[in-house]
Amino acid sequence: VAGSKLRRGTPRLRERVCVRMSGRDNAKLFSEELESAGRSLAANRVPDSMDQAIGCACEGVCSALEAGERRLQCTLLVPGLNYVTENTIPYNETLLFDVSGQLALAARRRAALAGENSESTSRHVFLLFASAGTAASASQRYRLAAPDVLQDGITVTVAKAREFARLKTQMANEAAHCVCIVVAPKNLRGDPVIRDVEELVSNDPDAAWILLNPSLDEGPDTTALGIREIERRRAFLEQFDHAYYLRALYRIRRPSLVAIQTAALVRAFRKP
Numbered sequence: 001v002a003g004s005k006l007r008r009g010t011p012r013l014r015e016r017v018c019v020r021m022s023g024r025d026n027a028k029l030f031s032e033e034l035e036s037a038g039r040s041l042a043a044n045r046v047p048d049s050m051d052q053a054i055g056c057a058c059e060g061v062c063s064a065l066e067a068g069e070r071r072l073q074c075t076l077l078v079p080g081l082n083y084v085t086e087n088t089i090p091y092n093e094t095l096l097f098d099v100s101g102q103l104a105l106a107a108r109r110r111a112a113l114a115g116e117n118s119e120s121t122s123r124h125v126f127l128l129f130a131s132a133g134t135a136a137s138a139s140q141r142y143r144l145a146a147p148d149v150l151q152d153g154i155t156v157t158v159a160k161a162r163e164f165a166r167l168k169t170q171m172a173n174e175a176a177h178c179v180c181i182v183v184a185p186k187n188l189r190g191d192p193v194i195r196d197v198e199e200l201v202s203n204d205p206d207a208a209w210i211l212l213n214p215s216l217d218e219g220p221d222t223t224a225l226g227i228r229e230i231e232r233r234r235a236f237l238e239q240f241d242h243a244y245y246l247r248a249l250y251r252i253r254r255p256s257l258v259a260i261q262t263a264a265l266v267r268a269f270r271k272p
Contacts, residue, residue, distance in 0.1 A: 046246075046265045053078060053246055054099055056268065058106035060244035061210060064269040065107065065179065070208045071201075071239045074103065077247040079261070081213060083186070085248075093134075097141040100127055100183045100212055101149040107179045107210075108153050124171065124178040128159035128200070130185060130193060138183075159185065161199040168204065179208045186215040194233055201236075211240055242267040 047053040053076060061074050076099060079085065080092035104125045111123055127149075129135040139156045142149040150156070157163055159182050168178075180200070185193045194216040201209050217237055225233075245266035253260055 046263050048263075050078065050095075053263075054102050057099070057244040057246070058103055060267075060269040061103060062106055062110040064241070064243040065110070065208055067269075069241065069243070069269075070206075071241065072208070072210045072243045073214060073240045073245070074210055074212050074243050075245045075247070076213060078263070079248055082248065083215065085250075093137070094141060096184055096213070097138045098146070100138070100181060101142055101146050103210075103212065104149060104154050104179075104181060105146075107181070108151075111153075111179070123153065125154045126164070126167075126178060126180045127154065127156045128164065128180060128182045129156070130159055130183070132158045134158075134183075159183075159193075159196055159200060161196065161203055164200055165203060177206070178204075179210065180204070181210045181212055182214070184213045184215070185211060187218070194236070198236055209240070210243075214240075241269075243269040 047056050057074055057076055061072060064072050077084075079089045080095045081099070082089070083091060104127050108125045111125075127135075127138065129138055135156050135158050139150065142156070155167060157167055164180075182197055182200070185197055187193050197211070197216065214237075217234070245268075247264055247266060249262045249264050251260050251262070252258070
């Protein structure tokens with residue numbers, strides 16, 4: 001077999017697997033290659049519902065944590081969670097709270113299954129939001145719709161180094177090996193949130209840090225930064241590998257001008 005190529009279609013379209021053969025045809029080799037390609041395709045199937053997308057994202061992040069990864073990104077650019085399309089599809093902060101809550105629960109449950117007494121296991125999960133008001137809104141959402149998120153082992157707080165250090169000091173050994181999920185950090189004009197994230201990570205380098213839907217690579221003030229500062233920020237963000245990356249795609253059917261929504265799975269972490 002000279003090589004194989006997987007062509008993933010959009011949701012609800014039939015997937016096709018194309019295998020290119022060289023030399024003498026061998027039915028057995030062709031069958032094995034086709035079966036292997038089919039398994040790979042099924043393992044990385046593009047989800048066709050929000051529940052599937054959240055479940056796949058949680059699985060990708062938990063698999064990366066089990067593999068020992070400590071700097072991760074999880075990006076779900078779906079309708080309602082994409083700032084670029086918010087003029088057409090309003091940004092849904094409640095959906096963001098639900099996604100972050102499910103991710104925290106998945107990380108907590110996976111740690112419990114791995115064994116609470118293991119030193120290498122991340123036991124406590126922190127959900128860090130951009131502001132105290134957003135953290136309070138998230139807590140209220142969890143009380144009403146997902147009380148399990150507020151159980152022991154998960155803490156909702158603000159993404160500020162001083163507040164986070166205070167909580168860590170109070171928890172002592174309980175938060176020694178923790179997972180920290182920074183929810184939707186975004187650089188704003190006059191408020192480069194990336195500095196807060198850098199300070200958080202530098203103060204606790206042993207923790208597992210996950211950036212959920214980050215928007216830190218560029219901002220309104222990027223043009224005013226020097227080359228060295230831009231390169232320094234890029235080097236920091238390059239430490240975070242994508243555990244899961246799903247983005248929505250849109251095209252217009254002509255001449256009816258009907259918007260067709262599909263999705264592209266860019267990255268899904270799988271344990272070797």
